[in-house]
Amino acid sequence: MVQYAKRRESMDYIIECMHNIMESLTNKELTSFGGGAPAKEAYPIELIRELTQSVLNDEEKAMQALSYGATIGLTTLRKAVQENLLIPNGIKANMDEIMITAGGIQALYLVCKLYLDPGDVVLVESPTFVHAKMLFDSFEVKCQSCAMDEDGLNMEDLEAKINRYHPKLIYTMPTFQNPTGISMSAQKRKHMALLAEKYDVIILEDDPYSEIRYSGERLDPIKTYTDSKNVIYANSLSKIFSPGARLGYIVADSEIMKDLVDMKLAIDTCTNGLTQAICAEFFNGGHYPSHLGNLCNIYRSRRDVMKKAIENHFPVGTKQTSPDGGYYIWVELPRGLDGRELLPVAIEEVKITYGSGSDFFVEENHEGSQYLRLSFAGINEHVIEESMKSLGEFFKSKQ
Ligand SMILES: Cc1ncc(COP(=O)(O)O)c(C=O)c1O
CATH class of the missing domain: 3.90.1150.10 (Aspartate Aminotransferase, domain 1)
Structure with missing residues (x-):
């Protein structure tokens, strides 16, 4: 065999x-x-039914939704993400720095695909997201865990492990972390942004839960604290729109984005055009708030x-x-x-x-x-x- x-x-x-x-x-x-x-x-089943109809009733939108599309994603959805999700959270990203992915997991996958070789070290939170661990295992990298405090990653432990293991990438979920629900303090976010430059390490910031806040003050993503190319922001539309639509997005510096787009091109050409078009209609119709x-x-x-x-x-x-x-x-x-x-x-x-x-x-x-x-x-x-x-x-x- x-x-x-x-x-x-x-x-x-x-x-x-x-x-x-x-x-x-x-x-x-x-x-x-x-x-x-x-x-x-x-x-929002009824609403999605109506939005689907409105996409399919419009000749131009229907053609775009049903054809092969640009690997980076539908312009209307990228713009909607920029206006509804990035700007309100303080992330300044140009359109060429935003890519739509097939779910949040694919956003993580593409970053791994671009950066990780077998044997590289990835630092993760302890505990961490089980699916991300599965992904890292599939890239044959060595995960090393860093301690968590009640306000997120322990910065001393993190810095000690950066010095000890020379990781290629640090994976963190700063807001409502999966599995603990813990959020990282603003001070630590700022500190992490500095570490990305100081040690020339990629910070993969995964943020699928931050929009769903029920109490407490909004916290700015790590990405907002630095202009460094080393902070890559990944997110999912599964929790705020629909997991079955399989939509997510990445925000990265435009040079890095070109390479991330190439990684995606090799894998699946483009994300589902129909769900992208329906989701764009959802945001652009003002239904999100x-x-x-x-x-x-x-x-x-x-x-x-x-x-x-x-x-x-x-x-x-x-x-x-x-x-x-x-x-x-x-x-x-x-x-x-x-x-x-x-x-x-x-x-x-x-x-x-x-x-x-x-x-x-x-x-x-x-x-x-x-x-x-x-x-x-x-x-x-x-x-x-x-x-x-x-x-x-x-x-x-x-x-
Ligand atoms: C921490 C975290 N990252 C990413 C995802 C991505 O999800 P999806 O691929 O369903 O969009 C999830 C979903 O549960 C998650 O909990």
């Missing part, structure tokens, strides 16, 4: 984690707090219910983060409870699934199994309350 590439083998463990998460999202018998799916109520307001109201209420329910029903000594936005609460179980070992038992006994903390750490044998990632976004308040009660009682019964 012809041998698979070596990278396939190194991905075994992470592939299993990802399959478990994806399967939990589609298994109707389970209540899943494990994945990162939006609320059903967050899909009220849609976002609606999303924030849904998620704020779900977060509040989950937070309270964890406080009320989980074993004494349980700790949890208090995110001002995003999708996730990161829970630390009291000593003696192992979230990873108990996951199949919870599925069996209470038909509930959650993100097992150990999946989010890059070290083999990391002791992360006292943690759980709970996503409150996709489940309504009543089911959250009932499920947290069952899960809390389940954990108490295993103490």
Whole structure:
């Protein structure tokens, strides 16, 4: 039998984690707090039906939507991203510095494709986004983790590891980090922007949750603190428009962007023109502010219910983060409870699934199994309350 590439083998463990998460999202018998799916109520179905009609009824728009398009993306959508998402967040980017990608994951993928060789070191947060870890594994790089504080990456540890490992790239999610929900302070963002230049390292800033803020003050992206080419900003339209549309974007210096565009050209020529056109229509029709307001109201209420329910029903000594936005609460179980070992038992006994903390750490044998990632976004308040009660009682019964 012809041998698979070596990278396939190194991905075994992470592939299993990802399959478990994806399967939990589609298994109707389970209540899943494990994945990162939006609320059903967050899909503006009627509006998307109308916008699709309006694209297809217009000869020019329809042709553009159905043809091969420019690799960098539809001009109308790039302009809409610039006006609705970048300028309001302080990011000054010209049109030739903005590319539409097939989801936020492809934005990360393209940056990896351009910069990473096997054996390079990537610094990540501890814990980090499981899918990014999968991606880094597929590029056969070595991930080294940096400690997190309550206000984001620990700068001393980060700088010490830059000096020790000479990384090619630092991957960070400064706002409502996945999985912890933690946001990096403004001071640390400024510091990180300086590090990008000082050590000539790429900072890959991944920011899919910052728009979904329910409380607290808006924070400027790291990218706004520097003109350095070394900070590349990646984002997704999955959480604020639709994951099924598979749309995301990258902002990078125009010279680097040319090469990122070439990477994408080699992979898939262009992003889906129809969903790009519908999404452009969505922004340009002025629908985004009220849609976002609606999303924030849904998620704020779900977060509040989950937070309270964890406080009320989980074993004494349980700790949890208090995110001002995003999708996730990161829970630390009291000593003696192992979230990873108990996951199949919870599925069996209470038909509930959650993100097992150990999946989010890059070290083999990391002791992360006292943690759980709970996503409150996709489940309504009543089911959250009932499920947290069952899960809390389940954990108490295993103490
Ligand atoms: C941290 C982070 N980055 C990127 C993405 C990209 O998502 P998508 O490819 O669905 O747009 C996600 C989605 O869950 C995420 O949580």
